[in-house]
Amino acid sequence: MSEIFSRIEHSRTADEVVQQIESLILEGVLRVADRLPGERELARQFEVSRPILREALKILEVRGLIVTRHGGGTYVADVIGQVFSxxxxxxxxxxxxxxxxxxxxxxxxxxxxxxxxxxxxxxxxxxxxxxxxxxxxxxxxxxxxxxxxxxxxxxxxxxxxxxxxxxxxxxxxxxxxxxxxxxxxxxxxxxxxxxxxxxxxxxxxxxxxxxxxxxxxxxxxxxxxxxxxxxxxxxxxxxxxxxxxxxxxxxxxxxxxxxxxxxxxx
Structure with a gap:
């Protein structure tokens, strides 16, 4: 995936990483089943520490926006959902x-x-x-x-x-x-x-x-x-x-x- 994530300019907190990824999902830049870069690469693009990145990914996972597959990477979750039951x-x-x-x-x-x-x-x-x-x-x-x-x-x-x-x-x-x-x-x-x-x-x-x-x-x-x-x-x-x-x-x-x-x- 080409670099679509921006350097966190301010306090470099997990919240700012979360907001940026949420915005990319909402705007349709990141689609369902898109794989995020690896942890090291993602931390480099955001210019944040890996502990901060892990915290951000955990928040996104709890919110149901991403899913982590054991040994298989992190992906955008199925956020479209069903319109009807x-x-x-x-x-x-x-x-x-x-x-x-x-x-x-x-x-x-x-x-x-x-x-x-x-x-x-x-x-x-x-x-x-x-x-x-x-x-x-x-x-x-x-x-x-x-x-x-x-x-x-x-x-x-x-x-x-x-x-x-x-x-x-x-x-x-x-x-x-x-x-x-x-x-x-x-x-x-x-x-x-x-x-x-x-x-x-x-x-x-x-x-x-x-x-x-x-x-x-x-x-x-x-x-x-x-x-x-x-x-x-x-x-x-x-x-x-x-x-x-x-x-x-x-x-x-x-x-x-x-x-x-x-x-x-x-």
Missing amino acids: KPVLDLIATNRKATADYLEYRREIEGVAAEYAARRATKDDIALLDRIMARMEQAHERVNLEEEASIDVEFHLAIGEFAHNIILLHTLRSCYRLLSDDVFQNRRLMFDLPGAREAFLEQHRAIYAAVTEGDPARARQAAMDHITYVERSTQDAERTGEWQRVSKLRLRQRIGAARRQTGSEK
């Missing part, structure tokens, strides 16, 4: 209206995030988005569906980070948690629709261009248009999947009936 998640996963409501919510919140990102993205933000977009293009060329789906989430999360609004960022992270936990399982079905992969790539290019060119209105519209397309594709994928299910049952029934008919004639 397990029983509610189970209900959402089996409720058809929940998918539509989820996408309706995403359309609005991602539109705002893209607008803010176009206004506020720094040169370093743009450099990071360039890298993500390049990886998305490469995954598309390789027809790597798993990687495309993963980078899709990474792309939208980056837009949320570039909005530089802490509440918006963590709301989006919680929103994408529903995707990573497979609460909505129709994402990959959409890739089977004719032209869907190409359309998704073009839509991400449109969001990317608007954000990097600093056009808030165009960025918001591009983000909302993308979710509208996802919404329509979700419906098409579900409909196609149902058609395929019925077609298989129909074929199985016809084959069975023909065999039974042939058997009775004998």
Whole structure:
């Protein structure tokens, strides 16, 4: 990990180390499962003694912000958490209206995030988005569906980070948690629709261009248009999947009936 920690300027207490790491987690610089540098390196970057550093890490661990694995280093804890309880998640996963409501919510919140990102993205933000977009293009060329789906989430999360609004960022992270936990399982079905992969790539290019060119209105519209397309594709994928299910049952029934008919004639 590159050096992201700053020298403690004042009294060099554990509290100041804690505050700096908390801020990095809150701002999305440190993400869930990111590994912190080793104790010696971290103490060097902060320019504090190792006893002070150990005290700070202990405080962060008690607060549930980091976890220490015996012999395996120190990591940022899963601080995103679940928006919903397990029983509610189970209900959402089996409720058809929940998918539509989820996408309706995403359309609005991602539109705002893209607008803010176009206004506020720094040169370093743009450099990071360039890298993500390049990886998305490469995954598309390789027809790597798993990687495309993963980078899709990474792309939208980056837009949320570039909005530089802490509440918006963590709301989006919680929103994408529903995707990573497979609460909505129709994402990959959409890739089977004719032209869907190409359309998704073009839509991400449109969001990317608007954000990097600093056009808030165009960025918001591009983000909302993308979710509208996802919404329509979700419906098409579900409909196609149902058609395929019925077609298989129909074929199985016809084959069975023909065999039974042939058997009775004998």
